[in-house]
Amino acid sequence: MKIVTFLVSGTAATVVAMSSIGVAFAYDDLPKPPPPPEDWVQPPKQSENSVTQDVESQIAQRFTAATNGNPNGLLSRQQAKAAGWGLVSDHFSEIDRAGTGYVRLDDVLRFMSERTPQRIMRMKNVTKQDQRQ
Structure with a gap:
């Protein structure tokens, strides 16, 4: 009886294993994308540089649009808000370090570059290394 039970349970395990193999190949009939x-x-x-250049280009375009087509102009908090540039209007006092009430494109680019994911990750890694020492 023990041998029969062993054979039956072994056969059942083989059937279950074989049925899962069929599941693994069940998606072979899906259509392939066209070439x-x-x-x-x-x-x-x-690369990091190409992404940075793309982002800076987009920021420059948005700055130019917010300053009514003047890329060398000054941007106020109200202009940034009117242009729908919430990040700049919300953090305007951080961007305008001199406190003049206006910012240049370079100020916005500096602010944005300080908050890139790459820079944040580098800062976190430096902090972790300092904590280990």
Whole structure:
């Protein structure tokens, strides 16, 4: 009787194992995506520098739009708020370190660069290293 029970339980385990193998291959019939067009070129991989340049370009465009087309102009808190640039209007006093009531594009770029994820991660790593010492 013990041998029969062992064989039955072994057979049941084999059936369960085989049924899970079928599940692993159950998605082979999904349609494959079409190939890319012949003239398609793989875009270059992004680097930290290329992402930084893209972000700075977008900030410059937004600054120019908020200052009515003047990229070398001055931006007030009210202009930033009217342009829907909440981050700048909310942190205006931090950006305007001189307290003049206006900021330049360089001030906004400096403020933004101090808050990049890469810089924050570097600061956290330095803090962790200091705590270990």
